[in-house]
Amino acid sequence: MAMDDLALFLNEHEEEAVEEFRKRIMVGEHDQFNGIIHLNGQAMYRMVADYLRSKITHEDIKQLAYKVAHERNQAQINIGDFVFNVCMGRELVLKVLQKGPFPAAALLPAIIKINECFDIFLVHAVSRYTELKESDLEEKKLFIERSHKDRLTILGQMASSFVHEFRNPLTSIMGFSRLLKEDYPNLPYVDIIENELHQLNYRVSQFLLVSKKGAVHKNKEVFSIALLFEEILSFLYPNIVDVNAQITCTIDPMLLLDGYRDEMRQVFINIISNALDALQRKNGDKEITINGYRNDEMTAITISNNGAPIPRDLLPVIFEPFFTTKELGTGIGLYVCKEIIERHGGVITCESSDQQTVFSMYFKDS
Structure with missing residues (x-):
């Protein structure tokens, strides 16, 4: 009771x-x-x-x-x-x-x-x-994953149509600019026009790599990484001069990669371009360091810069599609890089501190 x-x-x-x-x-x-x-x-x-x-x-x-x-x-x-x-x-x-x-x-x-x-x-x-x-x-x-997939599908459809409407006249203009340069080697501004056309072609190619058409490859080839970077740095030379960046490139001349050369070219151009953007706002010495070497039966390539660090909370999402901190960015650059590297059986990582930001890529032997 x-x-x-x-x-x-x-x-x-x-x-x-x-x-x-x-x-x-x-x-x-x-x-x-x-x-x-x-x-x-x-x-x-x-x-x-x-x-x-x-x-x-x-x-x-x-x-x-x-x-x-x-x-x-x-x-x-x-x-x-x-x-x-x-x-x-x-x-x-x-x-x-x-x-x-x-x-x-x-x-x-x-x-x-x-x-x-x-x-x-x-x-x-x-x-x-x-x-x-x-x-x-x-x-x-x-929901976010579905939204990303939907947006990628739409982007792929747009890119597939875009290639027919834009790529053909762009190729013609690039061809005629080369002819103009051959016929009139001292004509001013032709080099600038040609460089801008290559930059435009590069941007278009980024979108194509997201579309289904971007998945159509030529045959794989074994190519020299050192020679590829030599070509890339020559291509980006006007941008490097504009930023006043110091480039240090140390790559084993015997370092080879078995894959799609044009796709890897896209990856390295994108990462170096991002580094140049980060250095644009920096005062003092502006440095980009590129290294290529063998490491435990793996090919390792690192690209670092001493620009502004990537915020710690953003590091986990920088490879997500459509993520960007740039006012006019598309947010597909690093996403495409990751997709390409993984298609090559590799991995890409990023570490960032006040001293430097380092993108590291590792490829296992076939």
């Missing part, structure tokens, strides 16, 4: 306990359930009284915990605030009982049972809340 007396005493003091709970709970400013949270406290208060009478089961506690967890997830609250409110509710229940005319011998088993009730509630509520949060994050992740 002692438990029934305690439960009855709790029922008699329900109104004042719930009002005290309503005044003390932590509620977020934008919580859509702001005005009714105290009703969950009231439901929990009644459940404690019924638990003392053994009128409810653990399953009943679980059902209330799940209901509250769903509301708290919808409200987008801090789980710490929720736990605080539950613990404060527990404190109020125990405080009410301490006001009653009950001996310690009667209170002790009641306190144990009340704590058990709150513990079961908290375990189920927090577990369910965590599951819901993880489910929401997974749904958002899937």
Whole structure:
């Protein structure tokens, strides 16, 4: 009968306990359930009284915990605030009982049972809340992935059409610029026109590598990495001069790679171009260092610069499609680099600090 007396005493003091709970709970400013949270406290208060009478089961506690967890997830609250409110509710229940005319011998088993009730509630509520949060994050992740795929599909379709509308006249203009240079070698500005056309052709090729047409390859070949970088640095020379960057290129002349030369050319141009962009805003010495060497039966190529570092929180997403920090960037450059390198059986990583940013590429032997 002692438990029934305690439960009855709790029922008699329900109104004042719930009002005290309503005044003390932590509620977020934008919580859509702001005005009714105290009703969950009231439901929990009644459940404690019924638990003392053994009128409810653990399953009943679980059902209330799940209901509250769903509301708290919808409200987008801090789980710490929720736990605080539950613990404060527990404190109020125990405080009410301490006001009653009950001996310690009667209170002790009641306190144990009340704590058990709150513990079961908290375990189920927090577990369910965590599951819901993880489910929401997974749904958002899937949505983002689908959005990326949709955008890549659209981009691929646009690029496929773009190649017919743009590539043919561009090729003609590049051909005529070469003829013009041969016929009039001293004609001013031809070199600038030719370089800009090559840059434009490079940008178009980036989009093509994202499309289905970009996946159509010529035959693989074994080519010299040192000679490829010599060609690339010559191609980028006007940009290097414009930025006033110092290039140090140390590549083993015997270093070879078996793959698609034009695709790897795209990768290295992109990474060096990004390095030049990073150095554009730097004061003092501007340095780009390129190294190529053999490392444990692997071909390693690193390209580093001493420009502004990539923020730590952005490093994990720089290879994601459409991610860019440039005002007019497309966000596909590093994504394409990663795709190409992985098609070659390699990996690409990036490390960035205040001293330097390093892109490292590793290719296993075939």
